[in-house]
Amino acid sequence: MFSPGFRLFMGFAGFGLIAAFFYAVVTGDGGGADYLGFIDAEVWVGAASLGWSGGVGDHVGYVILVMFAIVSAGLAIMLTAFRDADSDAVSELNDGTLPPAQSPVSYNYWPIIGAVGLGTLVTGLVTHAAIFVVGLILILTTAFELMMSAWADRATGDPIANAELRNRIMKPVEVPILGVIGIAVAVICASRIFLAVSKSWAIWVAVIISAVVFLSALAFALAEKVNRNVVAGVLATGAIALLASGVASAVVGERDMSHHHGEHSEHSESHEGENGEEHSDQGSHSDMKESDK
Amino acid sequence: MTIVESEETPLELESAGGQPPAEKPLGAFTRPQGGNGWKDWLFTVDHKKIGIMYGAAGLLFFVIGGIYALFMRLQLSRPGNSILSAETYNQVFTMHGVVMVFLAAIPLGAAFANYLIPLQIGARDVAFPRLNAFSFWVFLGGGLFLLSSMFIGGWWENSPDGGWFAYSPNTGVLFSPSKGIDFFAIGLQITGIASLVGAINLIVTVLNMRAPGMTLMKMPILTWMLFIVQMLLLFAMPVISVALFLLTFDRLFGANFFNVAEGADPLLWQHLFWIFGHPEVYVLILPSFGVISEIIPTFSRKPIFGYPFMVFSGIAIGFMGWGVWAHHMFASGVGPVAVAAFSVSTMFIAVPTGVKILNWLATMWGGRIRFTTPMLYATAVVAMFTIGGLSGVTHSLAAADSQQTDTYYIVAHFHYVIFGGIILGFFGGFYFWWPKIFGYFLSEKIGKSSFWVMVIGFNLTFGPMHILGLQGMSRRIQTYSSGQGFDLWNLVATIGAFMIAIATAMFIGNVIVSRKAFKAGKTPAPGPDPWDARSLEWMTASPVPEHNFDETIHVEKQDEFWHRKWGKNEEGQVVRRATAEEVAHDGSNTNVHLPSPSYWPLVAAIGLPIIGYGLIYNLLLCVLGGLFVLGGLYGWVFEPVDDPNADNHDHGDGQDSYAELETAEVTNASEDTTIE
Amino acid sequence: MNAPLKRKITWALGLATFAFLALTGCAGNAPLDTLDPAGRKSEGISDLINPIFVIAGIVFIFIQGAVLYIGWKYKVRAPKKNEESFDGGYTDEEFPEQVHGHFGAEISWTIGPTILMAAIAIFSVGFLLNLDDVDAAPEGATYPDVEVLVVGQQWWWEYHYYLDGIEGANEPHFVTANEIVIPVDQDVRIYTTSRDVIHSFWIPRLNGKKDAVPGRTTPWVIQSNEVGRFAGQCTEFCGLSHAYMRMYTVALPHEEFSSWVDNQIQFRTPLAEDDPNYEGEQLFITNCARCHAINGVTGREMNGETVADSMAMYGNIEEFRNHSDGTLSQGKYTGAANLTSGAAPNLTHFASRSSYAGSFFELYPNAQEIADEGGYLDISENDYARGTLEAWLRNSPKEKPNAQPGQARGMPNLNLSEAQIDLLVDYLMTLN
Amino acid sequence: MSETTTLGVSHDKLGMWVFLGSDCLLFGALISTYMLYKDRIGPTDLGPEEMFDIPFTSVSSFVLLMSSLTVVLAITALRRNDIRRSRIWLLSTAILGAIFVGGQVYEFTAFYREGLGYTTNLFGTAFFTLTGFHGVHVTVGIIFLMSMYIQSMRGKLTSAQEERLEIIGLYWHFVDVVWIVIFTIVYLFPQ
Numbered sequence A: 001m002f003s004p005g006f007r008l009f010m011g012f013a014g015f016g017l018i019a020a021f022f023y024a025v026v027t028g029d030g031g032g033a034d035y036l037g038f039i040d041a042e043v044w045v046g047a048a049s050l051g052w053s054g055g056v057g058d059h060v061g062y063v064i065l066v067m068f069a070i071v072s073a074g075l076a077i078m079l080t081a082f083r084d085a086d087s088d089a090v091s092e093l094n095d096g097t098l099p100p101a102q103s104p105v106s107y108n109y110w111p112i113i114g115a116v117g118l119g120t121l122v123t124g125l126v127t128h129a130a131i132f133v134v135g136l137i138l139i140l141t142t143a144f145e146l147m148m149s150a151w152a153d154r155a156t157g158d159p160i161a162n163a164e165l166r167n168r169i170m171k172p173v174e175v176p177i178l179g180v181i182g183i184a185v186a187v188i189c190a191s192r193i194f195l196a197v198s199k200s201w202a203i204w205v206a207v208i209i210s211a212v213v214f215l216s217a218l219a220f221a222l223a224e225k226v227n228r229n230v231v232a233g234v235l236a237t238g239a240i241a242l243l244a245s246g247v248a249s250a251v252v253g254e255r256d257m258s259h260h261h262g263e264h265s266e267h268s269e270s271h272e273g274e275n276g277e278e279h280s281d282q283g284s285h286s287d288m289k290e291s292d293k
Numbered sequence B: 001m002t003i004v005e006s007e008e009t010p011l012e013l014e015s016a017g018g019q020p021p022a023e024k025p026l027g028a029f030t031r032p033q034g035g036n037g038w039k040d041w042l043f044t045v046d047h048k049k050i051g052i053m054y055g056a057a058g059l060l061f062f063v064i065g066g067i068y069a070l071f072m073r074l075q076l077s078r079p080g081n082s083i084l085s086a087e088t089y090n091q092v093f094t095m096h097g098v099v100m101v102f103l104a105a106i107p108l109g110a111a112f113a114n115y116l117i118p119l120q121i122g123a124r125d126v127a128f129p130r131l132n133a134f135s136f137w138v139f140l141g142g143g144l145f146l147l148s149s150m151f152i153g154g155w156w157e158n159s160p161d162g163g164w165f166a167y168s169p170n171t172g173v174l175f176s177p178s179k180g181i182d183f184f185a186i187g188l189q190i191t192g193i194a195s196l197v198g199a200i201n202l203i204v205t206v207l208n209m210r211a212p213g214m215t216l217m218k219m220p221i222l223t224w225m226l227f228i229v230q231m232l233l234l235f236a237m238p239v240i241s242v243a244l245f246l247l248t249f250d251r252l253f254g255a256n257f258f259n260v261a262e263g264a265d266p267l268l269w270q271h272l273f274w275i276f277g278h279p280e281v282y283v284l285i286l287p288s289f290g291v292i293s294e295i296i297p298t299f300s301r302k303p304i305f306g307y308p309f310m311v312f313s314g315i316a317i318g319f320m321g322w323g324v325w326a327h328h329m330f331a332s333g334v335g336p337v338a339v340a341a342f343s344v345s346t347m348f349i350a351v352p353t354g355v356k357i358l359n360w361l362a363t364m365w366g367g368r369i370r371f372t373t374p375m376l377y378a379t380a381v382v383a384m385f386t387i388g389g390l391s392g393v394t395h396s397l398a399a400a401d402s403q404q405t406d407t408y409y410i411v412a413h414f415h416y417v418i419f420g421g422i423i424l425g426f427f428g429g430f431y432f433w434w435p436k437i438f439g440y441f442l443s444e445k446i447g448k449s450s451f452w453v454m455v456i457g458f459n460l461t462f463g464p465m466h467i468l469g470l471q472g473m474s475r476r477i478q479t480y481s482s483g484q485g486f487d488l489w490n491l492v493a494t495i496g497a498f499m500i501a502i503a504t505a506m507f508i509g510n511v512i513v514s515r516k517a518f519k520a521g522k523t524p525a526p527g528p529d530p531w532d533a534r535s536l537e538w539m540t541a542s543p544v545p546e547h548n549f550d551e552t553i554h555v556e557k558q559d560e561f562w563h564r565k566w567g568k569n570e571e572g573q574v575v576r577r578a579t580a581e582e583v584a585h586d587g588s589n590t591n592v593h594l595p596s597p598s599y600w601p602l603v604a605a606i607g608l609p610i611i612g613y614g615l616i617y618n619l620l621l622c623v624l625g626g627l628f629v630l631g632g633l634y635g636w637v638f639e640p641v642d643d644p645n646a647d648n649h650d651h652g653d654g655q656d657s658y659a660e661l662e663t664a665e666v667t668n669a670s671e672d673t674t675i676e
Numbered sequence C: 001m002n003a004p005l006k007r008k009i010t011w012a013l014g015l016a017t018f019a020f021l022a023l024t025g026c027a028g029n030a031p032l033d034t035l036d037p038a039g040r041k042s043e044g045i046s047d048l049i050n051p052i053f054v055i056a057g058i059v060f061i062f063i064q065g066a067v068l069y070i071g072w073k074y075k076v077r078a079p080k081k082n083e084e085s086f087d088g089g090y091t092d093e094e095f096p097e098q099v100h101g102h103f104g105a106e107i108s109w110t111i112g113p114t115i116l117m118a119a120i121a122i123f124s125v126g127f128l129l130n131l132d133d134v135d136a137a138p139e140g141a142t143y144p145d146v147e148v149l150v151v152g153q154q155w156w157w158e159y160h161y162y163l164d165g166i167e168g169a170n171e172p173h174f175v176t177a178n179e180i181v182i183p184v185d186q187d188v189r190i191y192t193t194s195r196d197v198i199h200s201f202w203i204p205r206l207n208g209k210k211d212a213v214p215g216r217t218t219p220w221v222i223q224s225n226e227v228g229r230f231a232g233q234c235t236e237f238c239g240l241s242h243a244y245m246r247m248y249t250v251a252l253p254h255e256e257f258s259s260w261v262d263n264q265i266q267f268r269t270p271l272a273e274d275d276p277n278y279e280g281e282q283l284f285i286t287n288c289a290r291c292h293a294i295n296g297v298t299g300r301e302m303n304g305e306t307v308a309d310s311m312a313m314y315g316n317i318e319e320f321r322n323h324s325d326g327t328l329s330q331g332k333y334t335g336a337a338n339l340t341s342g343a344a345p346n347l348t349h350f351a352s353r354s355s356y357a358g359s360f361f362e363l364y365p366n367a368q369e370i371a372d373e374g375g376y377l378d379i380s381e382n383d384y385a386r387g388t389l390e391a392w393l394r395n396s397p398k399e400k401p402n403a404q405p406g407q408a409r410g411m412p413n414l415n416l417s418e419a420q421i422d423l424l425v426d427y428l429m430t431l432n
Numbered sequence D: 001m002s003e004t005t006t007l008g009v010s011h012d013k014l015g016m017w018v019f020l021g022s023d024c025l026l027f028g029a030l031i032s033t034y035m036l037y038k039d040r041i042g043p044t045d046l047g048p049e050e051m052f053d054i055p056f057t058s059v060s061s062f063v064l065l066m067s068s069l070t071v072v073l074a075i076t077a078l079r080r081n082d083i084r085r086s087r088i089w090l091l092s093t094a095i096l097g098a099i100f101v102g103g104q105v106y107e108f109t110a111f112y113r114e115g116l117g118y119t120t121n122l123f124g125t126a127f128f129t130l131t132g133f134h135g136v137h138v139t140v141g142i143i144f145l146m147s148m149y150i151q152s153m154r155g156k157l158t159s160a161q162e163e164r165l166e167i168i169g170l171y172w173h174f175v176d177v178v179w180i181v182i183f184t185i186v187y188l189f190p191q
């Protein structure tokens, strides 16, 4: 039932949870200390309830550790759920012989991605939290991918079947995610460009981009036969152009967009402030009610 | 009529190495194998199981809603009572309304729809079986989510307290700072998704899966009414969704939709709510109309009187229901012209409803009426609903309503139509279809006595409310003073409410007792057609086998089954052609391919309440919920059909799953999850 | 004998009795009785609804009668009770005539009710437009135009009087709470609006209800044919204390109404130091004046200015008076921007009112009798309910549920000492 | 027994039609809300007149309109089993859709920079909600299109699956038509 993989990842999950708990408690606010002289009760509650109530110390670290635990647990569960792809399970089927690990058939680019992720992670540590998160995501994805291939590589004795098995499981996840990322990048780049150029240029840029898209599609469609490489080239060029101008625009920054009415902004800000107060701290409502009792 | 769901055939490993293919298909997404206990229910996609689950959940929620009602009645039994504090009372009546309407009455209707529509049209299942399961689990999740508001964050701290129609701005954060209204808005949003998805599914089923020869005008009235209900839901649900979105955005993101300080109009909410709300009351009543339209002809031994008129009056009610919503707003100040227009349009709803009442009476007229328990209930509906309808007509005169609105006179009206029309009808339906569904009879003795306790209790409860209302007792008041002349009738109403509770308990007792008796062999098995009924669901074994019918039924007439049993001799007298046993299928055909159970509807559905908690408490949970939903959807798309031979039918071969998924839920789910 | 049927008949009779009782509005002493009209408008409604009740009663009897008759006539008696049978033992194969329908019958019971409803529609809409016609010249106006802005809030009513024909016409003249006083026999136009959530203004014996919607002012008319005090109740659910939000309308003869007005517009002068109530007044100023106003005694901070009373925040009546072009019957009440105003009843003439705190408590034990016998104007000369008023000052949230602390709704518990309460009550009761 | 549906339309397509019927009401309610609130702005507040950049929105509307054309081209190509062209048009539809969404992101950002936030006033609240809901619809449509494209790349979208694309095309047209209505009512109607 419980394969070694399951136990390993469950171990990770448990470790993550415990680590998260201690991290939260230790980084907690010593000011409100009431246990052992340095620990705040709030934090115990917060850490134990996954932040449900009470508070935790350093949020970022806590969240990362909890996420680590959740992901590990998820992987562990997947391991059992997919036990068909698990070597032990297969060995049961194959009267006890473990299929030997097979070398993967396809080129594996994941280690590189993982390395890039690690780099990003480190860069993020010193620069900006967002970059850190990106790095983290890359690393986690890599780990997941590698793991999947690790099972798949031993799933059966047949490397091609193994590759197919891996693809069967992973492609439905990978491909749409990549597609969505692609779209998101396109959307963000386009909007950055519009924001960087002047108002009337934004119109022209929109016209031009869409005209290019449409016309090149038309051209390809009209042609009887097109060389694959040409298509790939055009697509790549387009993508790179979009990405490059997007990045460039983001770096250049937005054009000046002033508030329409000076006096208005004041009003709106104060209004938002009010709302912010009402919403920012939902807990306070219930606090109020409690003190009512 | 096989329903096949996925495009992916299970992975077969026959490539180069020549390893023998594994016994079981390999791969991540195997489908559950049915047949063992609870799993059978959790992962089922069988419309009958889903229907039963809807019914069980609906009844459970009915009892819960009823317990709320009992507490209210206790509080109101004497002037100046203090059993419930004002705060709790407000939460209790809100939850009573919400639970009864959204978690009891709608799902009980859905139970009949799910169980009976495919059977009545001679189909093997609904058009999108997995979607059906999804819709049930979403409903259940939403319902439990709503109820959990009672416990989460403190006992009775965060229950909704704005009334079931939740008028703004009283439901804004400013006036309702607890999280109750958030639970209300998100919970109803979730159950709304369930209703919408279910409606799409059933509409397609009715339009597209009728047995050969069953034209629309040969469908049983029940199917017709349920079909109209689904149409109403289809168009009403998006409206309430929008209203709830606006409310949620106001509360969680500081939007201004109901922020009067920014110039918002509180009446916007009322319009949106009642544009949904009025069609909604017909959503509640039409299934019951359908139920008694099946019961009355059966026990009168006559065909329904004026079939086309029954159908068209149902359609007319459905249509007209859209043009009357502002009769709930006569006092709001929408202006005399609007008030007059809506007043008049409301009055005319009496016409198609009257047609129905009189047709039922005409069906009974000259019949040979067997007053079994179901028939008693059906007759009571005709009598009791009329009372509620008539008080409805008295509200429709806007001038008169300006005295009546928001008094107990209204409470009397709608409980007469709701309890007298819907709940009594549904109980009749339970007794009627119980042998078909569960394969044993409910005791007539207990049935009849509980019927009388219920009807008398019901009249004692809600009859006096007419008087209370006309004497000026306002709705939604936690208490009243002894000088106001309300004492006596409130006490009577409270006594009546407890009689209803006793009757409900008797029904539950009946289920248990009768089942035992049957198991002990003391009562006979019902056979396929215990009542000499008319429609196709009686043409198969009881309880209905998993595949419904052994073979496709070719329909020639309305009431096909009856016509196969009975014919006319030369003198025009009805004579038997065949017995029910001869005509009906015995359920022995085991060679029918059925859609396999699936994990994913449940997985995807679980995500929604989690997202709901996330919106209220901690956005991290939204991520988790989103993962459930997405994961569920992925699994849904990529899970294989477990039977490789199954994709030889045209509307199968995998497109179902794909389009189902992509059209219906992704849109809904993403609307839910992408609230930024 | 067939017991269920017998019970059914008994029950039907019982029901009919209920309906009859409902129609005749049985039980005697119900101050909110809608079937006991005392004003022109409510009588009109009553005259409209009574025939409708009769028609409904006829349909009721017809349908119930038909159900009972058919049930009795066409019932198949079960052959000997058979324990085993669940179909009631009906095993016969006899069938009645198989009638599928009758076109004529269908048409007639479609057309019949249609005509009936059309007739009802015509005459009810006529009446409705008349009822809603708030522009009609006020009937029986011997006193100059009386217009009142009725402001609902959680959970009491405030009334702003605008009196034409008095010096400084169109100025808001005074503000009072709980009890709206009107001249008898005269149409009084009111504009309902709200400071916070939706409420509904309803004096059943005088007219139907009209919602008080924040952001809108909706015109409505009340009129009484009798001198007396008429109970009302907020009927739109408005939160925690909705049940405790009541009000009265008092109809006075015209001369008395003028004297009442004359009294209400009076300001008070601060008491001299040797006045026995001087201490009470000081207590009031320190403890209560941040919410309550006593014109002439307390100043009130409003938008940085000190104003005499809370009425200063309302615009000119023209702003929300019914627009004469007929297109727009709602003006916009700008004061509503002040949600949860923190406003409290103006107490300048507190003791001249018969009830307090959203009229949930009677200030004078026999207020109803006194008012009905025409003694309203001098009501403050009667014994008052000192105990309850003290309880109110001691801990008002206990007497009347009110909102969460930190939200300016309802009166908070001020933790006064018994001595302070005594002094305050003495002082308050001088404010006639 | 070859299976036929009663109406001769597949369940999926019928289901999509039914769903779109329901979606009409969703947008109907949102548009009504917007109509009610668009003028409710204080004298100094930002309203449609100050904010809208009609020429730009016209362009992006036109882009969306063109994408309806391209999706039709994709469907007809697929129907002829011309996989290559169907892919071309599929991808360009998705890109055009993305440009539209990009335009919307641009518009939202610009408005925000100019002082109109989601909570600023009733106009802002109603505007962002209405167009935001539409944007979500377009995004979902793009995801559909992309998944079709991926299917196509994996060789799983041939004329046999033409109906699948047709259903997505239905959705896409609907979203497009809704935008035409929104564009007319929100942008073009005089204040």
Ligand code: HEA
Pocket: B165, B281, B282, B284, B285, B327, B328, B330, B346, B347, B349, B350, B353, B354, B355, B357, B385, B386, B387, B388, B389, B390, B392, B393, B395, B396, B397, B401, B404, B405, B406, B410, B413, B414, B417, B418, B421, B422, C059, C063, C113, C116, C117
């Ligand atoms: C199942 C639910 C159901 C049904 C079927 C109805 C049916 C009707 N309802 Fe009811 N209604 C509610 C549920 C329902 N209602 C609820 C829940 C509320 C309160 C909501 C809230 O505020 O919380 C409400 C409130 C409500 C109001 C608002 C009252 C107020 O708040 O001020 C009005 C006003 O017009 C109204 C009218 C009607 C009418 C005219 C019908 C008609 O459809 C009735 C037609 C039937 C008949 C008339 C009887 C049979 C006819 C004949 C025998 C023919 C001959 C008769 C004549 C010619 C008169 N209803």
Ligand code: HEA
Pocket: B062, B063, B064, B065, B066, B067, B069, B070, B072, B073, B093, B094, B096, B097, B098, B100, B101, B104, B105, B162, B163, B164, B165, B411, B415, B418, B419, B423, B461, B474, B475, B476, B477, B478, B497, B500, B501, B502, B504, B505, B508
């Ligand atoms: C489907 C709808 C439905 C149903 C069935 C009912 C059923 C009942 N309702 Fe309901 N009611 C509403 C819908 C419904 N109601 C709505 C929408 C409102 C308006 C809410 C609002 O204003 O916001 C309302 C309001 C409302 C009020 C007015 C509250 C107020 O304005 O202050 C009252 C007051 O008496 C009331 C009473 C009852 C009673 C006594 C029943 C009874 O019929 C209930 C009977 C059922 C039971 C008693 C079941 C219990 C059974 C048992 C306990 C059996 C024992 C258990 C075992 C053996 C396991 N209801």
Ligand code: CUA
Pocket: C152, C153, C155, C198, C199, C200, C234, C235, C236, C237, C238, C239, C242, C243, C245
């Ligand atoms: Cu005010 Cu109810």
Ligand SMILES: [Cu+2]
Pocket: B277, B278, B281, B324, B325, B327, B328
């Ligand atoms: Cu209604």
